[in-house]
Amino acid sequence: MSDLLADFYLWTKAFHVMSVLAWMAGLFYLPRLFVYHAEQVKACSDAEAMFQVMERRLLKAIMNPAMISTWVFGLALVMTPGIVDWSMVWPWTKAASVLAMTAFHMWLGGRRKDFAAGRNTLTGRRYRMMNELPTLLMIVIVLSVIVKF
Template sequence: MDFLISLYPWIKALHIMSVIAWMAALFYLPRLYVYHAESVGLEGETHALFQTMEYKLLKVIMNPAMIATWLFGLALAAIPGVIDWGAVWPWTKLIGILAMSGFHGWLSKQRKAFAAGGPVKTGRQYRMMNEVPTLLMVLIVLSVVLKF
């Protein structure tokens, strides 16, 4: 564990950068779905363009960022003294992270629905779902910073 302790600042910095990349993608992908559902439809050149953008955002940015977030987060959790497992905040943070990961999976399923030609949600439904990562981010950040 001394090895991890000496790397703590690096692991924390990499974790924060991974979270930022993951959150950016979690905010942007549902917005792409809104435009895809409302303005593009499920066929044609623009549909193909949106499919490419959605696929690359998910596979090239969002998935690796989520994996890195989890790996660096687990490394932080393994460092003695970083987390007081007797407190409430690590558990509320974990609930938020699991929900965020579930939302990530839901977004992935939605991309597959667009690629298959439907059925897809309405633009309004995607717009409402676009608020989920914000609410989860608030829970996670407040848990970590306020340690309630």
């Protein structure tokens, strides 16, 4: 198995990067949709129905598959011999940040369900603030992997 992972290392890394890009795009965009939904949309309007569809499709058709493929290809990279030295700090900071990113993804899924049920209690300002979290986590992840601090 390890020979197979080593043979396909560059392919695995390429698909991991593509998956991460798609996931990050969704993590940046969905909270922005929530900002507009919370601030501009009236309950039971055509605009609300449109936002509901956009939010659901973004989460279900793009973000969830991208997160799953990010994890699958990332774990394949971790299992590839010689790629990760667990005695260093960087894989642990990356792992903690990816877990936090996954928790944020799940939090967004919960907020989408709140909007769908008409139970949203958060303001556009709160969603704007939360929209910064994936950026901070991305910075930690990229610095961890590239600089290997």
